[in-house]
Every structure is written in C-alpha cells, then in structure tokens.
Amino acid sequence: MLNLLDTSFDHCIKCNVCTTRCPVAEANPDYPGPKQAGPDGERLRIKNPQLYDEALKYCTNCKRCEVACPSGVQVGTVIQRAKAKHGGFHQGPREFILSHTDLVGTLSSTAAPVVNVATGLKPVKTLLDKVLGIDKRQSLPKYSRQTFRAWFDPDRQTKFERKICFFHGCFTNYNDPTVGKHLVAVLNAMNIGVTLLKKEKCCGVPLMANGFFARARNNAQLNLGQFADKLNDNNRVECIIATEPSCAMTLRDEYPEVLQVDNYALRDRILFASAFIARELADGNVPKMKPVNLRVAYHSPCHLIKQGGVIHTMELLNGIPGLEVVMLDQKCCGMSGTYGFKKENYQTSQRIGEAVFDQLTTMDVDYVVTDCESCKMQIEMNTGYKVLHPITVMAQSLA
Amino acid sequence: MRQIETDVVIIGGGATGAGVLRDCAQRGMRAILVEKDDIANGTTGRNHGLLHSGARYAVTDCHSAVECIQENRILKHVARHCIEDTGGLFITLPEDDPDFQQTFVNACRRAGIETKILTPAEALRVEPNVNPRLLGAVQVPDGTVDPFRLTAANILDAEEYGGRLLNYTRVVDLVINQGRVCGVNCVNVKTGEKIAIYAQQVVNAAGIWGQQICEYADLSIRMFPAKGSLLIVDYRVNGMVINRCRKPADADILVPGDTISLIGTTSEKIPYSDIENIRVTPDEVEILLAEGEKLCPIMAKTRVLRAYCGVRPLISLGDDPSGRNISRGIVLVDHGDRDGLPGLITITGGKLMTYRLMAQMATDAVAKNLGNTQACTTAVRPLPGAGHDDVYAPQVSIPVSGSAKYRHGERAARFLADDKKQNAVICECEMVTRGEIEYAVHNLSATDLVDLRRRTRVGMGPCQGKICACRAAGIVSELTGEDDALNSIGEFMQERWKGVRPILWGDALREADLSYWLGNNLLGYQQLPSSDGTGNLTTNDVCFMGKMDKEGA
Secondary structure, three states: OOOOOOOHHHHOOOOOHHHHOOHHHHHOOOOOOHHHHHHHHHHHHHHOHHHOOHHHHHOOOOOHHHHHOOOOOOHHHHHHHHHHHOOOOOOOHHHHHHHOHHHHHHHHHHOHHHHHHHHHOHHHHHHHHHHHOEOOOOOOOOOOOOOHHHHOOHHHHOOOOEEEEEEOHHHHHHHOOHHHHHHHHHHHHOOEEEEEOOOOOOOOHHHHHOOOHHHHHHHHHHHHHHHHHHOOHHHOEEEEEEOOHHHHHHHHHHHHHOOOOOOOOOHHHEEEHHHHHHHHHHOOOOOOEOOOOEEEEEOOOHHHHHHOOHHHHHHHHHOOOOEEEEEOOOOOOOOOOOHHHEHHHHHHHHHHHHHHHHHHHOOOOOEEEOOOHHHHHHHHHHOOOOEEOHHHHHHHHEO | OEEEEOOEEEEOOOHHHHHHHHHHHHOOOOEEEEOOOOOOOOHHHOOOOEEOOOHHHHOOOHHHHHHHHHHHHHHHHHOHHHEEOOOEEEEEOOOOOOOHHHHHHHHHHHHOOOOEEEOHHHHHHHOOOOOOOOOEEEEEOOEEEOHHHHHHHHHHHHHHOOOEEEOOEEEEEEEEEOOEEEEEEEEEOOOOOEEEEEOOEEEEOOHHHHHHHHHOOOOOOOEEEEEEEEEEEOOOOOOOEEEEOOOOOOOOEEEEEOOEEEEEOOOEEOOHHHOOOOOOOHHHHHHHHHHHHHHOHHHHHOOEEEEEEEEEEEEOOOOOOOOOOOOOOEEEEEHHHHHOOOOEEEEEEOOHHHHHHHHHHHHHHHHHHHOOOOOOOOOOOOOOOOOOOOOOOOOOOHHHHHHHHHHHHHHHHHOOOOOOOOOOEEEOOOOEEHHHHHHHHHHOOOOOHHHHHHHHOOOOOOOOOOOHHHHHHHHHHHHHOOOHHHHHHHHHHHHHHHHHHHHOOHHHHHHHHHHHHHHHHHOOHHHOOOOOOOOOOOHHHOOHHHHHHHOOO
C-alpha cells in the first residue's frame, strides 16, 4: 500500500492557493478543494485507504491547482491517481459511451444523419437523461458524415518540402473536421505540408477522466509508437501538432505523470498548434493575410493554461490583421469534457461557467474565440455567441 | 487557601498517574490527580508510541519482555481505540550479525512472544518500503499506541467513576504530620491559587520529577535522566513497526503513528538539573536520519516535520554511561515500609507500555494501606472509546468521520452531529472538526490550544498549526468564555517552533517561513498579550520567529 511512485504531495506547504483557484470548490460546497482532496487526503489514504473521500469525484481535472501551486505539487495528478487506486470512478454504460470517443465516433459518424437527428430529439434526450444520466439540458456533439481522415488528401501535401504531423484527435475526426481543414489551409499557406499518423488512437483524456486507465495506457503506447515512427529521421517530419489543448497536454504531460508512460525522447517535439505557428510567425514565416475586421473575445481553456500555451495563441491572434482581441478573465467554463454532460454535475458545471457567461453578456463582440472544443460547446450552449478556433480565424484571414 | 479532603492524591498526570486515578476510582476510592502542566506533557507524550510486543527486550531483559507481551494483549482489548495492531518487523541488514536472529527468536519464545521468520521477499510484500537490502526479518506482534489518547481516556473514565483531575496544579510541598504524609500543598500555576489537599495516601507518579517530590520529605530516590530524541516525518513511510534485529542501539525503531512515522531514539545521559531544558542537537538529528534511512530508504527523501525529546525516568542502579543497560523494570516503593514514612508511595521506572500494570501495583499498595479489598478491573474493563458500538455518521465525509472514530472510538458519536457548523473542518491536516474541539473542551478538560493538541491532534500535521491555530483558539475562547486560548496562540506556536527548529531545511523551512508571514505579518501574533495571565506584552511571548531573530538563526 505504500509503494509510492509519486511523493510530490510531501512538498505541500498548506498555503491553500490551489483551493482559492479551484473552480469546483468555489461552485460546489460538497467538494473539499484540491488541498484536502490532494496532498492532505493523500496522508490519510496512506494511513488507511478506507479514508478515501467520495467527494473526489467532483474534481474536473482542470489542473488549475497545479498551475497555482508554488511548491510543484502535482495536485490534480495526486487526485486522479487516488481516484484510480481507490475505485473512485463510477463506470457505467454512460461513462463508457462518453469516454470511448474513437470507438463511439467510428460507429456514429457512419450513421451520422440518424444519430444527429436522434440525439437532438426531446424524447431521446429525456431517455438519455433518465436511463444513462446524460443531462437533457445538454446537447451532445453532432457527428460529421465525412471524417477528417476521409477528407484529408495526402497527395496534395507531397509538394511541400517541410512537413509536420497532425494529431487530429477524436473531435476533429468524427464530430467536426473544420479546425483540421483550417489547419491544413493555414500551414499550406506557410509552405508547410501536413501528414497524419498511420494509425491514431484517442489521446486518452476522456478515458482517464472516466477511470479507464488501462485503456488509456494502451492508447498512449500505441500513439507514442506511431510518433516514434513518424519522427524517425528518414521522414523529415519536424514535429507532432495538436489543435486540441487537452490532447496536447495529455500527449506531453499526462502520459508520463498520470499514466507513467515514458515520452521523454519525443516530448519536445509534441506541440500545441499555436506554439508551432507563433514560432513560425516570429521567424518571419508569415502567410499572406487580409484584414478580417472582427472584434472577438478570447476564452483561455484550462488545459492550455496548464501548458503555458495561452501566450502562443495570443501571439497567433495578434498576428492576424484587423482582429481586435478582448481577453476574458481566465475563468473555467465548467464543461471539462465529459463532466458537464453528467446529470449530477450539470448544476456545478453551470455555476462554474457563470462567470464566463456573465462576462460575455456584457460584451459587444462578433465572436468568441477559444482553442478547446469542450469550452466551445459550453459557451455556445449558454450564450448566443458562435465560437471559433484561433486557427479558423487565421484561415479566414488568408488572402 | 482552598482545602480539599480525599482518600488518595496522585501526583503526575502521565499515563501512570492517570492509570492510578482510574484504578482508585474504579475500586471506589475518592481520588484526585494533580499535574503541574497538562496530562501526558512529560515522558508519556515524548516517546515512540510503540506498543511493544516485548521482543525488543527479549534478549537483554526477559522479565520486561514478559510484562510487555502481557500488557500488549490487555491493551489491545481495553484500549482498542488508542492502539493500532500494525505488527512489527525485526530486520537483519548485511551489517548486522546474522546469528542474532536465532538468539532473538529463541529469547522471544522463552518470553511467550509469537514470532514468524520471513524471507526478504515476504518482508517486502508486507512492508514495501523496508530496506530491500535486508537479509531476513522476524514478524512480532508490535503495534502503536497514542499516549495522549491513552492518558485522556484513562482520565475520562476515572472522572466518570468520580475521580478528579486538577491540571496546571503544581505540588509545592508534602504535608507531613506526626511522621506521616497526609496530603500535598499545591499552587494553581495559572491563577496562583493555593490549594491544600489532605489525603490518606499520596502516590508519587511524577516520573523523572518524582525525585523532587521525594526531596520534599528528605527521602532519596536517585533518578537517572537519559534523554531520548526522535524525529517525525510527514506521512507514514512504513505500515509496520520496523526494528533492527540486533541488541538495542540508537535510532533503530521506525514506528508508524497515526498519520506520520517516527524514528528514534537516541540515548544520552544528562545531569538531573537539565531535565527542564532538554533540546534535540544537530548530531542527534544526523544519527536519526542516517539510521532511519537504513530501515526505510524512502526516509531520505521524506520531509521531516519536527524533532522532539523526552527523559526516561530510570532509577539509577549503577554507573552505566549510556543508561541503556538499565532495566526498564517497574519500581514500586512504599515509603512506610522502606523509609518509615507511611502515607507515601512512589511508582516509577517501567514504560508507557506497562502503565496499567504499574497503576495496578500502586493501587494495590494503596488499597492494602486503606483496607480496600476491591479487585482491580482495569485489565478487563474497556476504556471509554474502546467499545464495539459502530458510529453511524452518514452526513459526515469519510475522512472526517474516520479520523474522529480513529481518535475517539465509539465516543465520536457524541460529536459527529448532523450539523454543518459542528462538522466544519478546523485542522485540515488531521481532520479535526469544530465538534471534536467542543468535545475536547467540554469532556476532556482542554482549556487552551496546547491541551487541545494532545486530545485532538490539532496542529500536529505538516503545517504545524499554521492554518488551524487561529481558528481553534477562537472556538476554544468562545466555549470557555475566557481569553486563555487566544493568549495561548503564542505559546502554542512557540512550542511548534521548538520542534521545527532542529530540522529547519527544505520544505520544513519553506513551511516555517510561510507560517511566519501569516502569523506575524498578517495575523499579528506578536501583539497578543502574554499567556501568563497578566495581560502584559512580554518579549518571551513574541511568536516563534521573533525568537529566531533574537537568536540570530
């Protein structure tokens, strides 16, 4: 019981900064906050595993605690691991469906027209609510008839001398390929070709959030094997790029920290899209762009904050002519991937997001911009705004 | 001067004194216990908290070993909630004599202590953090005991049988009349009130301080003060007690106690005049760390929370420079028989482990002198909290209710209420609620923060009172209607600081620094009036870091 791999909790000096930054603790009094759930609780769980606190299930794994921690405690990871070790995940059919995004995606995109209509129908929503516990006030994401991979034409990329590999993720592939298409357009305009992995599995973020760690570890191993093949010197592929912040964070940080899958040799070459593009822009590789003449509000996703990636997206947006960007307060939207879909979390999720929704209602902007598909869903469902990915805005400005 | 009359007065609120109070009360004698500070403040509260199986003494002191294993079995029954039956390992490392294991097992068998020889692989399975270099291990029925809780439970039970505790009451003289001890003169150290307690029997259970008590009657009992130092680490690095399988030496026991582990002890002879001013030295810290790492290598990268030391109350029997070869045997002296001074009984020596037996022996002597023929029942009657009733508290989170039950057994039902205010967590490291604090004040005679810590673990976690001291002081003051608790913040933090000072590096240093900023700069502890009751600001009461500045550390 004491064979500890991670003792970062030992460095906690009880400053409580993490708890002051926890969106869940602020919204839900039943959650004791990351300090108690993480480092404090860990001492108790080591003493006696039966002292595991049920309330850990309320953690959304937003990772804001880890960003806030001045002592380098991996608070979120401590909590995730504790949940995994002490059976803290409820794993029913709902969790299976919500988390196995590539499997469900494959099935659903084949039958996209039917699935999309069905999940939008009131009786179906009520049924999902009653039977599975997927809150009926939420709209499940639509599926695309054509997956991103089916759309992607590798032959059109061969003319470029420089190449990157795009880790598209489940959402871009099955639900909405728009961002992927726009990334290809933007990079091509910068004279960079796009390749895909021979085989790509879900990064694992929804699996981990629902406790399917073995499955997530398998995916991690498969993906890293694919990365190694791709980044092999003969291919001259510069790096792996993801447009989804949670995917990028998982590939870079969660593989070693949570899943204990070593990515050390490749980690520096796995990048969030904005980081790569901002670097290119700084190096003078600026595509031809025309003014977009838009005023947008930028919402920073938690998992991008965790990577320290907000600055790259800001640089990307600032490089677009005619774009006025208003930075929203860095508050969590409350969706957290699959979390907000669960009936028991709906209220907490909404309460967390209130600050974002309220700030947006006082604003006069054309669009909201954010990097994360989950934030996009939450903001679109709760405000009148249409939400765009930064890459989409950049694609629109291409001359 | 207040005058009280009773049958028995007991001096010393350690485990032994508390045990005598309980035993006397259960046998129907009127009894009062006087303690100069708070319960378990002396040697009782400054040791390993190891529930010996006796194995440690089996080779060198068979008699003590037999006492230990008998009391071990009794306490596991009557003091269930103060004890954890963790089991213990005696490990043989490459540098240890491999033949000692057989000698050890044979000696344990002679003393009636069950042993089980484990291979290194088996030992690593039951104790994953044990030094993997071990050559072998012997499993014995060691456990852990919480000395504060044990003492408090004895007092609580004694009070329920009519016994009385007068803490913060110092004995300044024995009342001797016509060649007979017939009471004690005391002073309440908080209020200055003088109290005379007249009794037919006075029991000196003052441990190392018992020498002074005897001096009041010009009797000589020479104590042999041996200082022992220990370190506490942040969390339980081991699940079982780990000993070295060799003759007892410095720093060779690692005990998992409640949420922490502790390593000890050193042994150093000190002059009797120094017993009030002992401190842990850098050399001792180094020995403890180096030896602890040999038991559990993970200790090397675990944060040390604090260091502390106590004085073993051994009776001097020879000129042994280390004090280690002296028997920990129990010494009972009826001064009527030995010195022609009836009315006074001294009970000393022994161990925390044998407190109940010592209490029984002393109470037997008292009962004989008083003609009381009631039998001792302390070996069969469970202490309050050690019952088997389940505590049903579905409205409280598991870490909160689990910690409360761990500390107070079935008595936790008295404060785990369906009430949000009661269940508010005050000490977050150790999960102490407002309800538990109220219980400690109302039922366990806690009057200030230092008392409260012994009864609840408030302030004993990694933050060493930084977060909870202020909150808890407010609650205690509110409950008692007095400022004692508020004024004790300085003393409390000073006491915490004393333990942190010897290990001030790494995370403990960062923690202390944050404490300083919060305590002094934000909350203004420096401006609190002193706790000596005068209400004056004194430099001595300035919060702990003030002391650091003064001493130029």
